[in-house]
Amino acid sequence: MSVMNILEAIRDALGTEMAADDRVILLGQDIGKFGGIFRATDGLYAQFGGERVIDMPLAEGAIIGSALGLALSGLRPVAEIQFLGFARQAFHQIVSQVARMRHRSRGRFAASMVIRAPFGGGVRTPELHSDAVECQFAQAQGLKVIAPSNPYDAKGMLLAAIRDPDPVLFCEPLHGYRSIKGDVPSSAYTVDFSKANVVRQGNDITLIGWSSAVNVALRAAEALATEGIEATVVDIRSLLPLDVGGIVAAVESTGRCVIVHEAPLTAGFGAEIAATLAREAFYSLQAPIERVTGPDAPYPLAGAEQMYLPGVDRVVAAARRTAQGQ
Amino acid sequence: MSTPVISQFPYRGDPVAPVRLLEVDGTLTGGGGSVPPMDDEQMLSALWLMMLSRAFDDKGTSLQRQGRFGTFSAVRGQEASVVGSALALDPARDWIVPQYRELPALVNHGLPLESFILYFSGHPAGGYIPEGVRLLPIQISIAAQLPHAVGLAWGLRLQGLDAVVLVYFGDGASSEGDFHEACNLAGVVKAPVIFFLQNNGWAISTPRSRQTAARTFAERAPGYGFDGVVVDGNDLLAVYAATRAAVERARAGGGPTLIESQTYRLGAHNTADDPTRYVAEEVLDSWRDRDPILRVQRYLAACGRWNESIAAKAQEEISQTIDAAFAAARAVAPPTAEDLFLHTYAELTERQARQLREYEMPATGPANG
Ligand SMILES: Cc1ncc(C[n+]2csc(CCOP(=O)(O)OP(=O)(O)O)c2C)c(N)n1
Numbered sequence: 001m002s003v004m005n006i007l008e009a010i011r012d013a014l015g016t017e018m019a020a021d022d023r024v025i026l027l028g029q030d031i032g033k034f035g036g037i038f039r040a041t042d043g044l045y046a047q048f049g050g051e052r053v054i055d056m057p058l059a060e061g062a063i064i065g066s067a068l069g070l071a072l073s074g075l076r077p078v079a080e081i082q083f084l085g086f087a088r089q090a091f092h093q094i095v096s097q098v099a100r101m102r103h104r105s106r107g108r109f110a111a112s113m114v115i116r117a118p119f120g121g122g123v124r125t126p127e128l129h130s131d132a133v134e135c136q137f138a139q140a141q142g143l144k145v146i147a148p149s150n151p152y153d154a155k156g157m158l159l160a161a162i163r164d165p166d167p168v169l170f171c172e173p174l175h176g177y178r179s180i181k182g183d184v185p186s187s188a189y190t191v192d193f194s195k196a197n198v199v200r201q202g203n204d205i206t207l208i209g210w211s212s213a214v215n216v217a218l219r220a221a222e223a224l225a226t227e228g229i230e231a232t233v234v235d236i237r238s239l240l241p242l243d244v245g246g247i248v249a250a251v252e253s254t255g256r257c258v259i260v261h262e263a264p265l266t267a268g269f270g271a272e273i274a275a276t277l278a279r280e281a282f283y284s285l286q287a288p289i290e291r292v293t294g295p296d297a298p299y300p301l302a303g304a305e306q307m308y309l310p311g312v313d314r315v316v317a318a319a320r321r322t323a324q325g326q
Numbered sequence: 327m328s329t330p331v332i333s334q335f336p337y338r339g340d341p342v343a344p345v346r347l348l349e350v351d352g353t354l355t356g357g358g359g360s361v362p363p364m365d366d367e368q369m370l371s372a373l374w375l376m377m378l379s380r381a382f383d384d385k386g387t388s389l390q391r392q393g394r395f396g397t398f399s400a401v402r403g404q405e406a407s408v409v410g411s412a413l414a415l416d417p418a419r420d421w422i423v424p425q426y427r428e429l430p431a432l433v434n435h436g437l438p439l440e441s442f443i444l445y446f447s448g449h450p451a452g453g454y455i456p457e458g459v460r461l462l463p464i465q466i467s468i469a470a471q472l473p474h475a476v477g478l479a480w481g482l483r484l485q486g487l488d489a490v491v492l493v494y495f496g497d498g499a500s501s502e503g504d505f506h507e508a509c510n511l512a513g514v515v516k517a518p519v520i521f522f523l524q525n526n527g528w529a530i531s532t533p534r535s536r537q538t539a540a541r542t543f544a545e546r547a548p549g550y551g552f553d554g555v556v557v558d559g560n561d562l563l564a565v566y567a568a569t570r571a572a573v574e575r576a577r578a579g580g581g582p583t584l585i586e587s588q589t590y591r592l593g594a595h596n597t598a599d600d601p602t603r604y605v606a607e608e609v610l611d612s613w614r615d616r617d618p619i620l621r622v623q624r625y626l627a628a629c630g631r632w633n634e635s636i637a638a639k640a641q642e643e644i645s646q647t648i649d650a651a652f653a654a655a656r657a658v659a660p661p662t663a664e665d666l667f668l669h670t671y672a673e674l675t676e677r678q679a680r681q682l683r684e685y686e687m688p689a690t691g692p693a694n695g
Pocket of ligand 1: 399427466467468495496497498499500524526528529530595
């Protein structure tokens, strides 16, 4: 057990699984000697060599498309996309090809592979680097779309993702890469990401998020506690598939719910959660479900991003309204 | 003073002549002394596959017109291109990554004909490739299969196998970004892959001249660091010889080859198309004269291996094969609601399981939450 940040936990998971399973190979831009633009693969090239930690041409479609072929050959590729916004360059490969391979071949072939990519704002990146587009992949039936919020989950969910027979889009919280720290066992454990995780218990309101938004929700919960409002905070961990039972139970226990995410409001994944709760938890709801999200506008340049991001203040305000609502 | 022209790769000159080994009249290109790359027996099996393909196109089109088969893309005119390339592979170790217009190659590689029929009848079971058959499913998203083929070839090589992957695609597909990305990557990693471009003159109604300003498609290969070849795609022997050379090179670790097979689509893009709107009848006639099947039949007739009675017997056998495959496909039970969900993931998700129950008990089943 040691204290790690999220990047270190990811690197630890990659190294652990590469040592345990020589089918596992890494593909990406600048991931070799350089160790990746965020150093997620630092040291792995030295340890495992250029045949397993592979610098790829600058072409997201070819990284994902060839990873699918590599998976079909019997290897276990883990592809890094430098920023999730650039996974749009491979959208057709991910959504039409990787996600559907098992289904369209009636189970003969499976794209057992992982696509890792950081996403989210707040770190003053250039244009397009901060876009939270995870929900754009959440309609890709056949794909799993997951997003850890802390180092323990990052390692355990990544190990589970690499061992998963189905393709997993592993969305990493860019904002918390180095700042969020926690205890991480040195063993090779897995986290069952199909289950939402209640990271804080409270009786008055339920805050729901994933990735960085969970940490925003946790800080909001602390602020609310000073006002006597006790919040449950749920980390859904997985957008696709969604743990309906887990979120319904967490909302039924309080009757009030605020959903937090970075992507714009319209057609964001909060809409899916809200509609599901409106059907499944209807009789326990005591106030309208609120969503605290990015506005319906493109992600701005860095100088304006703090206004864009769903911050603690907005979550607290929404939670207060919801907690008082009838 | 005028600005001097600085250009180290000037674009000029005539297009290269395609490799040809068998003339339209069925004689060998080099004259009687040249040795064909296939013996008579191999040519007879190739011819059988080519004729099967042609007969399937006829039968499928007629059934489609009667509403008894779905829309599919005929091979008509491209039989030498498809069969000659497929026969250069070893189905026991090499893979084919198809587009959708390669029926006889798939059959030769081990796909049951009824699978193809099921697929184009719209039955989900048609997507299944039997275990041990080294084929990926048919690709509908143009060019998307190209990077898969590169990854597959590269991965097999990384695992120490001497397998080669041949990927089919069209002249239209070569304009997609996936073509560029796949060729570029294949060159970098020296993947044992053969990019087999069937230049059939058309992408639906878009002529080859609207896809590229290059004289040939094959000449792009050196830009990716590997060789390109142009073959007469209506010449079974030339296609076979060029593909076999590429297979040997790939197997020996020499990396990829881009083969442009110059052929012609003798008919519609698919059964929903009307080529009379854009193809001139004279052009079609000139290609009908170069029919790839006639060419092989003429050669074999001159060798005393083909005549009317052998042809009639082959036709009979082929129509029985096709009828039996359609009958087998018709005998498959229609899809169920379960087929909608099965194999999306290794296991049904809870939500999928609930949705399936709703199909099965529409009145009382749980809602789709
Ligand atoms: C990505 C994509 N765009 C458009 C289409 C529609 N479409 C189907 S076939 C076709 C033409 C393909 O031409 P080519 O690659 O030359 O192959 P051919 O059909 O001539 O064998 C088009 C545009 C498609 N299936 N996929």
